[in-house]
Amino acid sequence: MDLTTYVDNLRHDLAVAAAAGGDEARELADRLTAPLESAIRLTLFNALSAAADEITSDLAPGSVEVRLRGGEPGFVVTPPVHTEDTARGATPAPPAPETDDGAMSRINLRLPESLKNRVEEAAAAQHLSVNAWLVRAAAAALDGDRPRARPHGVVGQRFTGWVR
Numbered sequence: 001m002d003l004t005t006y007v008d009n010l011r012h013d014l015a016v017a018a019a020a021g022g023d024e025a026r027e028l029a030d031r032l033t034a035p036l037e038s039a040i041r042l043t044l045f046n047a048l049s050a051a052a053d054e055i056t057s058d059l060a061p062g063s064v065e066v067r068l069r070g071g072e073p074g075f076v077v078t079p080p081v082h083t084e085d086t087a088r089g090a091t092p093a094p095p096a097p098e099t100d101d102g103a104m105s106r107i108n109l110r111l112p113e114s115l116k117n118r119v120e121e122a123a124a125a126q127h128l129s130v131n132a133w134l135v136r137a138a139a140a141a142l143d144g145d146r147p148r149a150r151p152h153g154v155v156g157q158r159f160t161g162w163v164r
Helices: 005-020 023-059 082-087 113-125 130-143
Strands: 063-069 072-078
Touching: 005 023, 023 063, 023 072, 113 130
Parallel strands: none
Antiparallel strands: 063 072
8 A cells, every 4th residue: 555645645735734824834844744754654554553453353353454565554354264164174263352442552571582483483383473473372371272373375574663
């Protein structure tokens, strides 16, 4: 998904609004739009991520993820596995962990390097991001189950951070 059109539209709207303030306001708007482009892209990416989280909560046990490739966001949709798919040998995805309000929280987790490597290998073997694998492992541990793989065919990595 190319965000350039949306950034350009916002830049144009700012220029139109600044034109009402005269030449000085227009020049100031021109000087501000270039440095703000990264912040605008990050805000759009955060909005897309929030939308994907809302869709995922409605789609569970399927999911929608936003991934950054080549500086542009893209969507990866993992549909829920249906009964006929399970009969053909596909592993059903576990249900999404239930929460009170559906809000996501962030934590820092410190692992010994050897355990981190094992977690990364287990996540890669199940075609999951480390975060998704850890969420499912924690939910399974609390529910007394083992984490299960999501359907094959979904490959990639999840990136977080600043967008330029």
